[in-house]
Amino acid sequence: SAVISQKPSRDICQRGTSLTIQCQVDSQVTMMFWYRQQPGQSLTLIATANQGSEATYESGFVIDKFPISRPNLTFSTLTVSNMSPEDSSIYLCSCMSTANTEAFFGQGTRLTVV
Amino acid sequence: AQRVTQPEKLLSVFKGAPVELKCNYSYSGSPELFWYVQYSRQRLQLLLRHISRESIKGFTADLNKGETSFHLKKPFAQEEDSAMYYCALSNTGGFKTIFGAGTRLFVKA
Numbered sequence: 265s266a267v268i269s270q271k272p273s274r275d276i277c278q279r280g281t282s283l284t285i286q287c288q289v290d291s292q293v294t295m296m297f298w299y300r301q302q303p304g305q306s307l308t309l310i311a312t313a314n315q316g317s318e319a320t321y322e323s324g325f326v327i328d329k330f331p332i333s334r335p336n337l338t339f340s341t342l343t344v345s346n347m348s349p350e351d352s353s354i355y356l357c358s359c360m361s362t363a364n365t366e367a368f369f370g371q372g373t374r375l376t377v378v
Numbered sequence: 379a380q381r382v383t384q385p386e387k388l389l390s391v392f393k394g395a396p397v398e399l400k401c402n403y404s405y406s407g408s409p410e411l412f413w414y415v416q417y418s419r420q421r422l423q424l425l426l427r428h429i430s431r432e433s434i435k436g437f438t439a440d441l442n443k444g445e446t447s448f449h450l451k452k453p454f455a456q457e458e459d460s461a462m463y464y465c466a467l468s469n470t471g472g473f474k475t476i477f478g479a480g481t482r483l484f485v486k487a
Binding site: 295297299305306307309312356358360365366367368369370371372 | 410479
């Protein structure tokens with residue numbers, strides 16, 4: 265199994281600013297992912313964070329808006345840039361056990377943009 | 379296209395009643411199917427996966443490839459089963475997971 269520490273747990277930010285969310289895993293993992301969960305909706309995959317290379321973004325998400333870093337096999341960051349109220353959501357970090365494809369999740373970051 | 383459909387947003391049952399949470403999927407290959415659960419104030423966690431064919435907390439789910447379904451069932455619901463349940467699909471090789479919209483199960487006393 266893997267334990268993920270994600271911070272901050274919540275934040276209230278002014279529009280036009282940026283917020284960086286950190287995700288630390290207690291073991292080395294190959295795959296790390298970032299999801300968004302808007303109010304009342306399901307989890308939407310933003311991107312796969314690749315170690316040593318650029319993240320792979322899903323349709324509708326771009327690097328300029330959601331830059332991602334993955335400096336090593338236990339850590340990743342997601343930045344939400346130039347925020348607007350529409351970015352208000354829960355952002356989740358996830359990693360996958362390559363042994364059995366089970367996904368593990370952080371507690372999430374509840375972001376409110378005012 | 380890969381898609382997971384959970385038709386019910388909310389399911390309310392009485393304690394002791396059977397419960398079935400529906401899940402249908404579309405995928406062109408051989409997917410792995412999962413059920414994840416999120417209890418109040420807790421993080422999302424794996425409940426069960428079709429490969430293991432096991433019963434967890436009394437829940438079972440059978441993969442029906444003909445109907446492309448993976449419904450979650452429990453014969454006698456308990457109050458502690460109240461939670462948000464997500465059906466999920468992982469692509470071949472398990473490189474990413476796609477989630478359904480989720481079903482909130484409410485078990486009444």
